[in-house]
Amino acid sequence: MKVERDNRDASMTSSTVHDPLGLLQELIAIPSVNPMGNDLSGPQFFEQELTKWLVGFFRELGTPYEIQPVADGRSNVIARLEIDSALPSIMLEAHQDTVPVDGMTIEPFAPLMENGRIYGRGACDVKGGMAAMLSTFARLVREGTTAGANVIMSCTCDEEYTAKGARHLAQQWSCDQESQTPVSSRPDFCIVAEPTDLNVIVAHRGVVRWKIQTHGRACHSSRPQDGHSAIYDMAHIVSALEKYAEALQENSEPHPLCGSSSLSIGKITGGTSVNIVPHLCEIEIDRRSLPGECSAKLLEDIEQFLRSETTVNFTFTPPWIDSPSLADDFNQNLAESLLNTINGIVDTPRVKQGAWYGTDASTFAAGGVPSVVFGPGSIAQAHTADEWIEIEQLRQACEIYYQFCKNPTGLSITL
Ligand SMILES: [Zn+2]
CATH class of the missing domain: 3.30.70.360 (Alpha-Beta Plaits)
Structure with missing residues (x-):
């Protein structure tokens, strides 16, 4: 499949920019393989190219953003939609890196749309979740001041190996108020994108x-x-x-x-x-x-x-x-509120769950922010030889993130 790369301009319609399918295909076509601590180099390794693409995305949206250098050639990119300081702030987080592509049975960086699925490395973990979040963020920014929360879109590096990006971000929150920037200051809540099959992960091991x-x-x-x-x-x-x-x-x-x-x-x-x-x-x-x-x-x-x-x-x-564990004693209000939105959109009711794998959510929770994990796709397809995501779930996740940020009913800052 041919992918149109970064050819957007001011004349592009907002519906194209909001389309999570188009975004996912663009994201898959930009390799961002984590070398997992091995001494590897080459155009497919590290997040640099994707970071550049994200900067272009936020610049085009015209919303404040910042690049946080984390390690050599590795950065977080964070953008913010500030509506009103009296509203809760919700951080949507997705990691930029993918696992390696050795042994894959499909073309990893040539997204293929077939049988209601999109195939490619990262389709499910976690460029699908990132596409849904970016699409939501763009839609809220273009709609202006109607969101019910301030929304931070955070794209971190190195989740798959040592989670440097998430740790760097959470460390910023422990600095005094003056040292925090308005874009990446500590949010009230955090939703981490990982393939949860649209369930809400409230606890996992460290x-x-x-x-x-x-x-x-x-x-x-x-x-x-x-x-x-x-x-x-x-x-x-x-x-x-x-x-x-x-x-x-x-x-x-x-x-x-x-x-x-x-x-x-x-x-x-x-x-x-x-x-x-x-x-x-x-x-x-x-x-x-x-x-x-x-x-x-x-x-x-x-x-x-x-x-x-x-x-x-x-x-x-x-x-x-x-890496710390994620405890379910601190995020119940967020989980319940998000589940309300989810179950208003999907046909098969979703639930709160625990997970055997780790995520960035525990790092943010350790930084004092109630955090849950929620995203499209199944963990069964993550890191696999023919990684894919169901298009319907991608669209549903997009709508859930959007509706939740628009109207986070029941979310209370005083916990
Ligand atoms: Zn992941």
């Missing part, structure tokens, strides 16, 4: 990822008695962690919406050559936390457990991901 290292003494493998194997030491750590993970699964109290805590070892590396006794072995651990669990405490518990179970020396590296 995740901590870190490494454990064992340190040996290298020597020639023909005389292993002269050295000390880091791999043998790590074997003790791995066995102890397996025991810990089983106990966690069996004994920890599950959360009614998020299930149990979990621990998994995802990677092991060690040694340099078969004829050398290894001096270093390293594992990477993924520990999922429930609402109420604190990452510093759980790391301390695991370290204590390992010290009691083994006699080997080991070290913990600082976590490279420490």
